[in-house]
Amino acid sequence: MLYRLNKAGYQAFLVGGCVRDALIGLHPKDFDVATDATPEDVRSLFSNCRLIGRRFRLAHVRFGREIIETATFRAAANHKDDDVAHDQQGRIIRDNVYGTIDEDVWRRDFTCNALYYNIDDFSIWDYTGGVLDVDRRRLVLIGDPDSRLREDPVRMLRAVRFAAKLNFTIDKSVVDAMHKNVGLLTNVPAARLFDEFLKLFQGGHAERTFELLWEHGLFDEMFPATAQELQQDQKYAEFVRAALQSTDRRVRADKSVTPMFLIGVFFWAPVQRMAAHKRSEEKMSESQSLSLASYDIAAEQQKRISIPRRFTGPMREMLALQPRFELMTGRRAMNLLEHRRFRAAYDFMELLSEVGLVDKEIAKFWTDVQTQSADQRAETFQVHAKPAGRSRRRRKRRSSSSSGAGA
Ligand code: ATP
Ligand code: MG
Numbered sequence: 001m002l003y004r005l006n007k008a009g010y011q012a013f014l015v016g017g018c019v020r021d022a023l024i025g026l027h028p029k030d031f032d033v034a035t036d037a038t039p040e041d042v043r044s045l046f047s048n049c050r051l052i053g054r055r056f057r058l059a060h061v062r063f064g065r066e067i068i069e070t071a072t073f074r075a076a077a078n079h080k081d082d083d084v085a086h087d088q089q090g091r092i093i094r095d096n097v098y099g100t101i102d103e104d105v106w107r108r109d110f111t112c113n114a115l116y117y118n119i120d121d122f123s124i125w126d127y128t129g130g131v132l133d134v135d136r137r138r139l140v141l142i143g144d145p146d147s148r149l150r151e152d153p154v155r156m157l158r159a160v161r162f163a164a165k166l167n168f169t170i171d172k173s174v175v176d177a178m179h180k181n182v183g184l185l186t187n188v189p190a191a192r193l194f195d196e197f198l199k200l201f202q203g204g205h206a207e208r209t210f211e212l213l214w215e216h217g218l219f220d221e222m223f224p225a226t227a228q229e230l231q232q233d234q235k236y237a238e239f240v241r242a243a244l245q246s247t248d249r250r251v252r253a254d255k256s257v258t259p260m261f262l263i264g265v266f267f268w269a270p271v272q273r274m275a276a277h278k279r280s281e282e283k284m285s286e287s288q289s290l291s292l293a294s295y296d297i298a299a300e301q302q303k304r305i306s307i308p309r310r311f312t313g314p315m316r317e318m319l320a321l322q323p324r325f326e327l328m329t330g331r332r333a334m335n336l337l338e339h340r341r342f343r344a345a346y347d348f349m350e351l352l353s354e355v356g357l358v359d360k361e362i363a364k365f366w367t368d369v370q371t372q373s374a375d376q377r378a379e380t381f382q383v384h385a386k387p388a389g390r391s392r393r394r395r396k397r398r399s400s401s402s403s404g405a406g407a
Contacts, residue, residue, distance in 0.1 A: 001046075001061060001068055002033065002119045008045055010037040011101065013116035015071075019124065020112045023134050024166065033070040034104060034116060042070050056095050074107050075099025089187055090150040102127065109148070109155050110162065111140045137168045145177035153184040156218060157196050164208040178216055185221040190306035193222065197305055201262055204251040207244040222304060225297060229269035236269045238355040246351060260311040261344060264318050265351075270297050271319055291320040314341060321345035322352075325362055334381040337370070346370075 005012035012035045018028035035042070042059035043049045050060045059070040075097045084095050095107075101116065108114040111130040118125060133140050139159050141148045149155055156178050163170050170178075185193075200209050213219040220227040230237050243265040250257050274293035278284065284292075294316040298307065318341050325345075327333045336342060346366055353363035369380055377383075 001063065001070075004045060005033075005035055005037055005042075006120065008037070008041075010035050010041070012037075013101070013118055013125070015116050016108070016113050019115040019117045020130075020134060020166075022117075023115070023131070024137075026166075031066070031068050033068055034073060034101070035070060036073050036098075036100065037070075038072050038098060039070075042072075055092075073099050073101055073104035075103040076107055086151075087187070089184055090147065091153065091184070091187055092151050101125070106142060108142060109152075109158060111142055112162075112166075112168070114142060137166065138171050139163055139168050139174060140171045141174050141177070145173050146180060149177050149181045150184060153181060153188050154192065154196055156181065156185065156216070157200060157213075160209060160212040160216065160218065161196075161200050161203065161205075164205040164212055165203060170212075175216070178218075182217045182221055185218065186304065190302065190304060193305040194307060197222070198259060201244075201247065202251060202257055202259065204248055206247045206251075206262070207241065210240075210244050223266050223301070224304070225270040225300065226266040229273070233269060235355060235357055239268070239352060239357055240265055242351050242354050258311070258314075258344075259307075260315040260318070261348070263307060263311060264315045264344075264348060267294060267297050267301070267315070268319065286323040287320045290322065291316050294319050314344065317341040318344045318348055322349060325349050325358070325366060328362070328365055329382045331381070331383050334377060334383055337377075 002012045002014070012033055014031060015034040016032040018031045021028045037045070039051045039057050039059045042061065043051060046059075046061045048062045050062075052058050052060055057072075059072075061068045061070055074095060076099075084092065084097055086092055105114050105116075105127045111128040111133045113130070114126075114128050115130045115134075116125040117123075124131065128142050129140075139162055141155070141159075159170050159174055159178065162168060200206070200213070203209075210219065213222070214227075226240075230240065243262060247257055247262055271290060271293045274296060275286070275289035278289045278292055279286070294312075298312045298316070301307065321336070321339065321341055322345065324333070324336050327336075339345070349358055349366065350363050352358040353360055369377060372380060
């Protein structure tokens, strides 16, 4: 890829996370390329290329399963008619003025992310002292920290993410600017925050990330309702921590993770509180109240972080199933095993029991029953042979409907 760009007469460097990670001996997660070719130039060179992004136009070049993100050098734009737009708080909403490498470097976020690797002679081009900061394991923003965070408040979350992943310290100048600007996170489009949420919590360092977000007041901006519950409920805080640890274990073991699980965990305490309130106002089942409350809490949360419906739907089901684990006899109880959200709901319940929020006996029952044969299960749930049960029910229904017709 780099060679092909070079051969066509363009400059091309590896940049960002892959250079940084290689320097500290980590296996790079993906590769970013910086070039003086425009996105359109890149597309005409590579058939396997797609252009993406409006705020920031990029070329995605696909090689097998790998996607190489290719960014054209950007210039810091000062002219009025440039294609860079700011909002009232100074946030950049469009950034598409192309430039040269020695202009590009200054608009990158942290010094450790502004290292360019030149494959021609295997040299690293370091304009900002990034190599030294990698050595000292610290995150330093390029330029004035305060205005860099105002330009793009997501950089606060990036600081935390890199600190957690790389075990770097966030430089005091950055911490001070963060504390001044946490409130600006609410200006960031909710869809972008969801993308960032995934990177924060599904990178294998969710627990440390959470600690840092909390420490710097960022979690509170992202999940205000959750933060409020965490402050007053020690058990719930333990539950959240257990969920973060379990997510990290799964990611590190290369098992699949779905964001709906952790979002369900973050919603659990606020949802329970609201569900109790709903039940006090109107007669309804616990499941029903949990489902309705999940809906309301999700709607409130969408104002900050937009969670796609394909996740909120399953999450509501997972939360609403929780009371059903208490029921351990009868066909309805046994049918829970066949529910499409059983697995997620079971994992959720199991985690609650780990911190003492669900009876250990209940968790054990549902763990054991999963390995039983159909016959054993029927016995465990005290379910009688099917035909008898069915005909009895049918007879009952018929009689009740006929009495209904007569009334
Ligand atoms: P990761 O290991 O997560 O891929 P990364 O440093 O490569 O980390 P990317 O989001 O892939 O992060 O971005 C690639 C590079 O683009 C960064 O290293 C940085 O130089 C630059 N960059 C990305 N996002 C921003 C931003 N919001 N502000 C300034 N520069 C950014
Ligand atoms: Mg990257």
